[in-house]
Amino acid sequence: MSTSSQQRTVTDRLVEANTTYxxxxxxxxxxxxxxxxxxVVACMDARLDLHAALGLNLGDCHTIRNAxxxxxxxxxxxxxxxQRALETRSVVLIxxxxxxxxxxxxxxxxxxxxxxxxxPSWAVEAFRDLDQNVRQSMERIRTSxxxxxxxxxxxxxxxxxxxxxxxVDPA
Ligand SMILES: [Zn+2]
Numbered sequence: 001m002s003t004s005s006q007q008r009t010v011t012d013r014l015v016e017a018n019t020t021y022x023x024x025x026x027x028x029x030x031x032x033x034x035x036x037x038x039x040v041v042a043c044m045d046a047r048l049d050l051h052a053a054l055g056l057n058l059g060d061c062h063t064i065r066n067a068x069x070x071x072x073x074x075x076x077x078x079x080x081x082x083q084r085a086l087e088t089r090s091v092v093l094i095x096x097x098x099x100x101x102x103x104x105x106x107x108x109x110x111x112x113x114x115x116x117x118x119x120p121s122w123a124v125e126a127f128r129d130l131d132q133n134v135r136q137s138m139e140r141i142r143t144s145x146x147x148x149x150x151x152x153x154x155x156x157x158x159x160x161x162x163x164x165x166x167x168v169d170p171a
Pocket of ligand 1: 043045068069098099100101
């Protein structure tokens with residue numbers, strides 16, 4: 001519990017904002033299946049407001065985000081549930097200019113090992129070429145044996161300075 005003598009934390013601020021949100025909230029009565037039958041896989045970057053950038057409303061899509069918007073096993077797990085249990089059909093993949101992963105390398109794992117005495121089992125999934133990484137990510141989705149719907153998978157680069165999407169040719 002925070003007291004008046006302590007600084008409010010950022011979480012306190014979020015919880016307070018929720019009080020206002022909940023006060024005005026009316027239950028839209030939706031079920032869990034996304035209205036547009038689409039799953040969006042994107043980087044966690046704070047400059048990417050997916051709903052605003054894509055004209056999405058509450059209930060429209062599944063949003064699966066991680067560092068880089070890379071297609072890891074866990075993203076495949078979420079997409080598999082999205083398609084098989086919640087009826088989505090399309091996948092939109094969004095990476096972006098100025099991504100933090102463009103500045104990292106797999107050395108990050110070895111640096112971690114040196115520091116904490118244990119090398120992480122996960123790959124950093126760092127990359128140098130954005131378009132190539134989007135292509136690679138689309139390919140991982142298209143070739144996954146778990147996903148029944150891989151005919152509508154499209155990949156884009158979001159420009160954090162202009163707000164514009166650029167589609168990446170899968171070939
Ligand atoms: Zn990023």
